[in-house]
Amino acid sequence: MAAPSLEFWFEFASTYSYVAAMRIGALASKANVAVQWRPFLLGPIFKAQGWDTSPFNLYPAKGRYMWRDVERQCVELGLPFRRPEPFPQSSLMASRVALVGLDEGWGEEFCRAVFRAEFAEGRNIGEGAAIADVLCTLGVTPEPVLARAQGDDTKTRLRNQTEEAQRLGLFGAPSFIADGELFWGNDRLEQALSWAQVGSSTPARMSS
Amino acid sequence: MAAPSLEFWFEFASTYSYVAAMRIGALASKANVAVQWRPFLLGPIFKAQGWDTSPFNLYPAKGRYMWRDVERQCVELGLPFRRPEPFPQSSLMASRVALVGLDEGWGEEFCRAVFRAEFAEGRNIGEGAAIADVLCTLGVTPEPVLARAQGDDTKTRLRNQTEEAQRLGLFGAPSFIADGELFWGNDRLEQALSWAQVGSSTPARMSS
Numbered sequence: 001m002a003a004p005s006l007e008f009w010f011e012f013a014s015t016y017s018y019v020a021a022m023r024i025g026a027l028a029s030k031a032n033v034a035v036q037w038r039p040f041l042l043g044p045i046f047k048a049q050g051w052d053t054s055p056f057n058l059y060p061a062k063g064r065y066m067w068r069d070v071e072r073q074c075v076e077l078g079l080p081f082r083r084p085e086p087f088p089q090s091s092l093m094a095s096r097v098a099l100v101g102l103d104e105g106w107g108e109e110f111c112r113a114v115f116r117a118e119f120a121e122g123r124n125i126g127e128g129a130a131i132a133d134v135l136c137t138l139g140v141t142p143e144p145v146l147a148r149a150q151g152d153d154t155k156t157r158l159r160n161q162t163e164e165a166q167r168l169g170l171f172g173a174p175s176f177i178a179d180g181e182l183f184w185g186n187d188r189l190e191q192a193l194s195w196a197q198v199g200s201s202t203p204a205r206m207s208s
Numbered sequence: 209m210a211a212p213s214l215e216f217w218f219e220f221a222s223t224y225s226y227v228a229a230m231r232i233g234a235l236a237s238k239a240n241v242a243v244q245w246r247p248f249l250l251g252p253i254f255k256a257q258g259w260d261t262s263p264f265n266l267y268p269a270k271g272r273y274m275w276r277d278v279e280r281q282c283v284e285l286g287l288p289f290r291r292p293e294p295f296p297q298s299s300l301m302a303s304r305v306a307l308v309g310l311d312e313g314w315g316e317e318f319c320r321a322v323f324r325a326e327f328a329e330g331r332n333i334g335e336g337a338a339i340a341d342v343l344c345t346l347g348v349t350p351e352p353v354l355a356r357a358q359g360d361d362t363k364t365r366l367r368n369q370t371e372e373a374q375r376l377g378l379f380g381a382p383s384f385i386a387d388g389e390l391f392w393g394n395d396r397l398e399q400a401l402s403w404a405q406v407g408s409s410t411p412a413r414m415s416s
Contacts, residue, residue, distance in 0.1 A: 049267055072389075169269050169272060184273055
């Protein structure tokens, strides 16, 4: 049986992806589950169902609730939280740089730092300066990374990754895939980790 | 300080309302929180945002996920589950009868029995016969109850309750209100109960 692993699909613009990104490291390590960080873009997925912005902007009651709910979750978890302006932020550059970083070994740290910049420090991650600052705090020289991030190779990889998300049935973020099962939402992180631990060979697992 | 209480807003057509309705009794009693059961209709709320059916039908990826997720939740909780046909079912009559029952002292039991009929036993709760059968199993004579449920008084009460839900910012079901705070989703039941227990007088509570 393969070592337990979990795919963590996230979108840098997503509030609940922030919460999940801050939680997943400790929980996964305690559960002995390896995590693959998989940034993707929700924009094309939303567009395919007729939305041109976040559903939290399109549906005001849902949006008002989300801001309060995230605030409560963060208080409970002791996480700093600040409502990003604008929302949603453009996550294109951050996602491309994350792909480079995940290759080069500083990706997870970069992802957490981007989420912190956006949701705790009031930065706009759509701006190159914010991304460059994050890279500097990690001791990574921005220029070559940003060049690689904007190369065709990385662009294609992010596009492919977003198409794969769509194929996998993802419709929101964060999402987790454990042993072929899809789990949606920060609330499902613990259940997804258990699923990854138990593996597909258990008879207790019901058929889908 | 008032005794802790929680408003439980639910929609009979809603899958996650079923799960919450089956869980709330034991959890609330353990937490010493009184629960007010408040049936309402999501239809008018969905219509106001341009939807003519459940978002789980409008957005297929979300719908596919929901069916699998509810199935997994029910397995974990040991709850029977069967996908209702049609979905969503008409919850108008069940909601009106529930209002009568909540007045007469058999309302909660009726609500759980309706949810079971719909989500465990394959009945269509939009049909009068299914509602009458549920009443019979509770030892309640259907005719006078159904007459009262279809009277203007009950119709107006359900309409008012649905309008109140909208005013309170509800956009989905189940929802919970504890001490003025809105919580959405079966996943938030435990948090809503804690909120009800702690009350509004605690300094640790952050401002909204």
